[in-house]
Amino acid sequence: MITSTFPTLEDIQEAGVRIRHMIHNTPILTCSAIDSLAGCEIFFKCENFQKVGAFKARGAANAVLKLSEKDRKKGVATHSSGNHAAALARAATQAGIPAYIVMPSSAPQIKKKAVQSYGGQITLCEPTLASREATLAQVVNKTGATFIPPFDDIHVIEGQATCALEMWEEHIPFDAIIAPVGGGGLLGGTALTTHYISPNTKVIGAEPEGADDAYRSFQAKKRIPLSTPNSIADGLLTSLGELNFEIIQEFVSDILTVSDREIIEAMRLIYERMKIIVEPSCAVPLAALLKNKEQFHGKKIGIILSGGNVDLSKLPF
Amino acid sequence: MITSTFPTLEDIQEAGVRIRHMIHNTPILTCSAIDSLAGCEIFFKCENFQKVGAFKARGAANAVLKLSEKDRKKGVATHSSGNHAAALARAATQAGIPAYIVMPSSAPQIKKKAVQSYGGQITLCEPTLASREATLAQVVNKTGATFIPPFDDIHVIEGQATCALEMWEEHIPFDAIIAPVGGGGLLGGTALTTHYISPNTKVIGAEPEGADDAYRSFQAKKRIPLSTPNSIADGLLTSLGELNFEIIQEFVSDILTVSDREIIEAMRLIYERMKIIVEPSCAVPLAALLKNKEQFHGKKIGIILSGGNVDLSKLPF
Numbered sequence: 198m199i200t201s202t203f204p205t206l207e208d209i210q211e212a213g214v215r216i217r218h219m220i221h222n223t224p225i226l227t228c229s230a231i232d233s234l235a236g237c238e239i240f241f242k243c244e245n246f247q248k249v250g251a252f253k254a255r256g257a258a259n260a261v262l263k264l265s266e267k268d269r270k271k272g273v274a275t276h277s278s279g280n281h282a283a284a285l286a287r288a289a290t291q292a293g294i295p296a297y298i299v300m301p302s303s304a305p306q307i308k309k310k311a312v313q314s315y316g317g318q319i320t321l322c323e324p325t326l327a328s329r330e331a332t333l334a335q336v337v338n339k340t341g342a343t344f345i346p347p348f349d350d351i352h353v354i355e356g357q358a359t360c361a362l363e364m365w366e367e368h369i370p371f372d373a374i375i376a377p378v379g380g381g382g383l384l385g386g387t388a389l390t391t392h393y394i395s396p397n398t399k400v401i402g403a404e405p406e407g408a409d410d411a412y413r414s415f416q417a418k419k420r421i422p423l424s425t426p427n428s429i430a431d432g433l434l435t436s437l438g439e440l441n442f443e444i445i446q447e448f449v450s451d452i453l454t455v456s457d458r459e460i461i462e463a464m465r466l467i468y469e470r471m472k473i474i475v476e477p478s479c480a481v482p483l484a485a486l487l488k489n490k491e492q493f494h495g496k497k498i499g500i501i502l503s504g505g506n507v508d509l510s511k512l513p514f
Numbered sequence: 515m516i517t518s519t520f521p522t523l524e525d526i527q528e529a530g531v532r533i534r535h536m537i538h539n540t541p542i543l544t545c546s547a548i549d550s551l552a553g554c555e556i557f558f559k560c561e562n563f564q565k566v567g568a569f570k571a572r573g574a575a576n577a578v579l580k581l582s583e584k585d586r587k588k589g590v591a592t593h594s595s596g597n598h599a600a601a602l603a604r605a606a607t608q609a610g611i612p613a614y615i616v617m618p619s620s621a622p623q624i625k626k627k628a629v630q631s632y633g634g635q636i637t638l639c640e641p642t643l644a645s646r647e648a649t650l651a652q653v654v655n656k657t658g659a660t661f662i663p664p665f666d667d668i669h670v671i672e673g674q675a676t677c678a679l680e681m682w683e684e685h686i687p688f689d690a691i692i693a694p695v696g697g698g699g700l701l702g703g704t705a706l707t708t709h710y711i712s713p714n715t716k717v718i719g720a721e722p723e724g725a726d727d728a729y730r731s732f733q734a735k736k737r738i739p740l741s742t743p744n745s746i747a748d749g750l751l752t753s754l755g756e757l758n759f760e761i762i763q764e765f766v767s768d769i770l771t772v773s774d775r776e777i778i779e780a781m782r783l784i785y786e787r788m789k790i791i792v793e794p795s796c797a798v799p800l801a802a803l804l805k806n807k808e809q810f811h812g813k814k815i816g817i818i819l820s821g822g823n824v825d826l827s828k829l830p831f
Contacts, residue, residue: 474785514827
């Protein structure tokens with residue numbers, strides 16, 4: 198059953214056309230060494246090569262371009278210290294409108310610089326959720342900017358859904374697609390697109406054990422946010438959004454969890470065998486596949502490599 | 515003037531067809547952030563994604579396949595602790611013949627394992643050139659295997675020349691192509707192919723200051739091997755081969771040198787902006803370009819990223 202509030206295939210296809218000039222159609226890579234090890238055929242969709250280094254460029258671009266002419270002029274705002282902040286700053290700047298980014302004063306200098314380099318205007322806040330939300334409310338109040346949330350937003354989900362759309366355009370008969378899950382924008386979008394195009398293909402979420410609210414929520418059939426998530430996969434520490442959880446409950450087959458040790462092993466395998474750079478969050482789906490080999494044996498599996506923004510001086514190996 | 519001993523364009527094209535089933539036609543990547551910084555359009559030929567993680571797979575494959583039926587049965591041999599050893603082991607195993615690899619006992623365990631994983635039979639020797647050569651002579655004497663040198667060999671050069679052949683098949687009108695230079699197999703092959711296909715395109719060698727025998731030899735118009743090279747670019751410490759120097763003198767426009775600091779900066783730029791893994795030697799051409807920006811301003815430059823085999827626990831940043 199498709200709730201009327203979920204994006205349709207047409208919505209997602211239109212989003213694909215809408216944002217095409219602002220993003221890369223990223224390549225799909227394969228690696229025979231990892232295939233041998235995994236016992237299946239893996240197709241890696243390389244969003245680590247995406248603009249701003251992560252799939253977040255898609256949702257941010259779509260959200261900015263979906264604004265009404267009137268709202269657009271006043272700009273956009275968000276609170277984030279991660280890839281969404283950089284992605285929104287870039288999308289807004291490309292559209293010629295301001296982006297107001299609320300960041301905790303404790304955010305690393307390199308992340309502040311990234312947002313600034315994409316043209317974002319930073320307002321610092323205390324590193325608490327209360328301060329973030331209060332500061333964002335002030336900024337929105339003062340500027341009239343539209344708040345673009347990082348994942349719990351229909352236009353953001355539509356944008357993230359275009360990643361799977363590109364995968365399906367390659368005409369690979371995926372038996373399953375595995376995506377990492379944090380807030381659920383990418384996993385939700387992937388599940389929607391895949392449901393419309395190939396309903397028999399399983400879409401599976403992969404999550405760190407230390408931030409397994411999606412796994413728990415999926416089992417319990419109700420949202421169970423985590424208060425103290427802890428994992429090296431720093432892009433997946435957020436809890437599922439409401440809309441995201443609705444989509445995931447409906448269209449995702451399973452959520453698999455992995456330990457940080459398994460994440461680091463998979464990350465190292467990608468570095469050594471594929472010679473590409475991924476952030477820890479990005480290695481979670483491969484870790485989940487390798488932990489559950491028998492389930493995927495001999496099959497064609499799509500894996501979304503979600504991003505490549507990692508502090509090279511702090512690699513876990 | 516083409517000396518009759520140099521491979522012809524037909525030789526190189528035949529090599530391309532001969533080895534096609536054993537290697538990847540590697541992708542060419544671009545990066546708008548690095549282009550802005552450099553002030554020109556750069557096309558990166560990604561041999562770091564090549565089989566065994568380096569362009570060496572090409573020359574080794576061609577040398578193995580060029581053996582006579584009679585010689586082939588007895589196998590191949592070489593002394594090397596680097597990418598050539600792994601490449602030769604893999605090519606021989608694929609051809610169903612033995613590969614005898616002489617390696618210094620001091621070689622890192624990981625390199626020995628790589629050679630073994632490709633099916634190479636290792637004979638250890640003392641870590642001196644004399645011991646390497648004596649041990650290799652013994653192995654060849656005992657087995658009747660054919661010695662395949664890492665660069666000073668016409669069939670190896672022919673194989674490396676297929677890399678530029680693939681670049682030219684993309685119909686990009688390169689103003690210049692920059693390749694790293696160690697023994698001169700890749701640079702020589704690149705220069706030959708480019709001379710035949712686009713004689714007005716400059717082919718430039720890039721070399722570490724601490725191992726600048728190609729630069730010195732090129733200036734002096736005679737080979738000046740180095741006795742104590744020293745650079746982070748550990749794949750470029752060897753001195754030019756004889757045949758390689760002949761080709762380079764004839765068809766290379768210039769040799770540019772860079773410091774280790776400049777190599778590390780370029781390497782970091784490739785990691786952070788392109789999200790791909792390269793070994794230090796591989797970053798030398800970009801370092802040379804960035805050091806000589808004015809020379810390349812507004813032009814279309816091909817850069818060969820030669821390999822991606824790096825110890826991730828020892829990154830210089």
